[in-house]
Amino acid sequence: MRRFECASPPPVVRVHKLVVRSRRVTYHPGMKARRIYLDNAATSWPKPEAVYEAVDWYQRELGTTTGRGAYREADEAAHRVRSTRERLARLLGVAEPDHIVFTANGTESLNLALHGVLRPGDHVITSVVDHNSVLRPLRFLEEYHGVAVDRVSCGHDGIVDPQTIRRAIRPQTRMIALVHASNVTGALQPIEAVGALAAEHGLMYLVDAAQSLGHLPIDVPRTGAHLFAAPAHKGLLGPSGLGLLYIAPGCEQFVRPLRQGGTGTQSDEDRQPDSLPDKYEPGNLNVPAVLGLGEGVSYLQQLGLEQVQRQGEELTARLIEGFSGIDGVVLYGPRDARRQVGVVSISVAGVDPRVVAAMLDSSRRVQVRAGIHCAPLMHRTLGTTELGGTVRFSTSVFTTVDDIDAAVEAVADIARAMVVA
Ligand SMILES: Cc1ncc(COP(=O)(O)O)c(C=O)c1O
CATH class of the missing domain: 3.40.640.10 (Type I PLP-dependent aspartate aminotransferase-like (Major domain))
Structure with a gap:
């Protein structure tokens, strides 16, 4: 029987002293509870039970x-x-x-x-x-x-x-x-x-x-x-x-x-x-x-869509406020929850966004998207193409204040480590 195998080992990305190795995820009961899913702009998760x-x-x-x-x-x-x-x-x-x-x-x-x-x-x-x-x-x-x-x-x-x-x-x-x-x-x-x-x-x-x-x-x-x-x-x-x-x-x-x-x-x-x-x-x-x-x-x-919007604005405002207080973090876009949806892009101390995203997942199970997000002209305009894009956090109706706080803390830890290194 033919087996399909990767021709090369998983990529290793080195940043300063940190090494992030991409791994295959094995799902087990209880893991769901620990996921802090902030990639809802890609696709929303979880869904309502119905x-x-x-x-x-x-x-x-x-x-x-x-x-x-x-x-x-x-x-x-x-x-x-x-x-x-x-x-x-x-x-x-x-x-x-x-x-x-x-x-x-x-x-x-x-x-x-x-x-x-x-x-x-x-x-x-x-x-x-x-x-x-x-x-x-x-x-x-x-x-x-x-x-x-x-x-x-x-x-x-x-x-x-x-x-x-x-x-x-x-x-x-x-x-x-x-x-x-x-x-x-x-x-x-x-x-x-x-x-x-x-x-x-x-x-x-x-x-x-x-x-x-x-x-x-x-x-x-x-x-x-x-x-x-x-x-x-x-x-x-x-x-x-x-x-x-x-x-x-x-x-x-x-x-x-x-x-x-x-x-x-x-x-x-x-x-x-x-x-x-x-x-x-x-x-x-x-x-x-x-x-x-x-x-x-x-x-x-x-x-009620008004309530959904209010909740989204509160979470977005908290993300923006949290990230604004971290040295080494640059925020892009309106930085105003009333002029944006629950999508917030940042870069962290000039580090490749994919590395930041991998670190967020491996350290705290904070799951975000990194890169150019299929919007090449936006990144050229923001000046983030050479950086490899941005790290993007995106909320849904199921996102909680605790999720936001965990994400902000995790970013603060990474920024501290990078600025010190
Ligand atoms: C602004 C925008 N338009 C279009 C699409 C494409 O939607 P889909 O992934 O369902 O094809 C996306 C997906 O991320 C998007 O963000």
């Missing part, structure tokens, strides 16, 4: 697809999927559940919006704050499909001034694509002001809400977004493998589907249906993830 139960219940009891079978379980699955769309519509403040389209993740939602709308000769405006899930499709469209792209800059606080977007508008401009909250600094962008600008100039407006949806109340019609994209697995507390794109009524005529295939509807036609959501949902849906998402949204709605 999310796990919904996925398990689907797998054991329903086990069927939607829109295909004519039996009780298939009807139940279809009803549950519909009810998740309705909960999402309430969350977004929109009246059309069928205009919420399920995708594989936030990246696919953004690809659908960008590839679906932009054509050769179009011009699109995005920003240096945006994620590679916007920047890379746009780079591809620029290189292979004759789409012109402007990437506007931001201020020192990581926030884009709508006037820089206004100045970039040209006669060929078709779309503005802007992230709501930076996944590096947490900085909230002025999406409503930019929406007004898009409306004034008759431009399609795409908002990437990957780091904001589920963390604060968002009324999509007020933002002016025609296309509103998010994953299910971050702030919405759903399972992996699912994303959503809201397409405002009437805009679907400008959005081509990325894929075509069976929908279980209008099956006598070999042409993709024009009706939503079928136009954009060929193939079997990730039903267990949709059911789990429904429970995640319901959990947030029971807590």
